[in-house]
Amino acid sequence: MAALAYAVLHHRSSPIDRAARSDRRARFIVTSLVVATAVIIAGLTVASFYTTRLIDGIGEPEMTVVVRGEQWWWRVTYLQDGQSAFQTANEIHIPVGTRVRLQLESADVVHSFWVPSLAGKQDLVPGRTNTLTIHADRPGVYRGQCAEFCGLQHSHMALLVMADDEASYRRWYASQLAESLVPDQPELARGKAAFLRKPCAACHRVRGTTADGTTGPDLTHVGSRGTIGAGLFDRTRGTLAAWIADPQTLKPGNNMPAVPLTSDELRSVSAYLESLK
The missing domain is CATH 1.20.5 (Single alpha-helices involved in coiled-coils or other helix-helix interfaces)
Structure with missing residues (x-):
């Protein structure tokens, strides 16, 4: 004007x-x-x-969690005395009132960690380690998202930060340190046997079994997670079965191949994974 x-x-x-x-x-x-x-x-x-x-600089972080961005999911490693204690995927549990340092890394391309209710954005750059400090004042579930275009399934690369009270967090942490449960039902035992016999065990780890793969998410306690596919679906036995049967239709371009399973094997494997709390 x-x-x-x-x-x-x-x-x-x-x-x-x-x-x-x-x-x-x-x-x-x-x-x-x-x-x-x-x-x-x-x-x-x-x-x-x-x-x-x-x-x-407001207070020194009291714990460190390593978050590694991969196409298209988040590998989360909890440290104990500087060493890996256990891994989970697409979920970060933190105690309320505790400053948590996230050590951000990338396995492939540039990703960006963003949980808007807890902190600003920070890039995950291949070959470099960035840090971000998060803090939750009250219990709750805080949704995050990759905020840097990283390929075909960028929009399906979500994560959840669970802020728990101290007692709940300690219970969760102790449960994650434990090895996988031994199947106590015939169907679950058949599912475990099929899982270990098929290529699943070459890519995924289930502590307490011979499955020791590192390419995909650690599944030791997959049944305790709220979602699968980095927020693509709520975790249920049905969605686990659908993902195992045809991961490329559900999330095209991801690194998991279709594993040939009979209908009986699919039912038993999905039941076994659902039982891994």
Whole structure:
């Protein structure tokens, strides 16, 4: 509107005078905009730098969790004395009132960790480790999402942060340290045998069994998780069976191949995985 008013009210003059003034005005405008842009960007950069460090500097984190982005899911490793205690996938449990440092890594491309109710975004860059501190004031489930386009299934790369009270968190942590349950029903025993006999065991780990794969998520306690496929479905026996039967239809491009199973094997394997609480 200011530019329009200036154009309407500006007095007429000769073409030569107008050309000279226009040239000076153009140089002044361009120079002013360049300087203003540089000052604004520099100011925001400095403010972001100090604000980020101010936020991260409020108290030393009391625990560290390694979060590794993969196409298209989150590998979550809990540390004990600097070593891996156990792994889970697409869920992070934290105690309420505790500052948790997330050690962010990527296995393939650039991902971005974002749980908007707990912290800002932070990129996961291949070959580099970034950190982000999160803190929950009250119990609840906080949804997160990969915020950097990372390929075909980018929109299906969600995660959940579960903030538990101290007692609940300790119970959950102790249950995750335990090895997988020994099947106590014939169907579950058949499912375990089929799981170990098929290629499943080459890609997935189930502690307490001979399955020791590292390519896919650790399934030791998969039955205790709320979702599968990085938030694609609620975890039920039916969705587990559907995923095992045809993962490429449900989430095209993911790294899990279709495993040939008979209908009886599929039922027993899905029942076995559902029992791994």
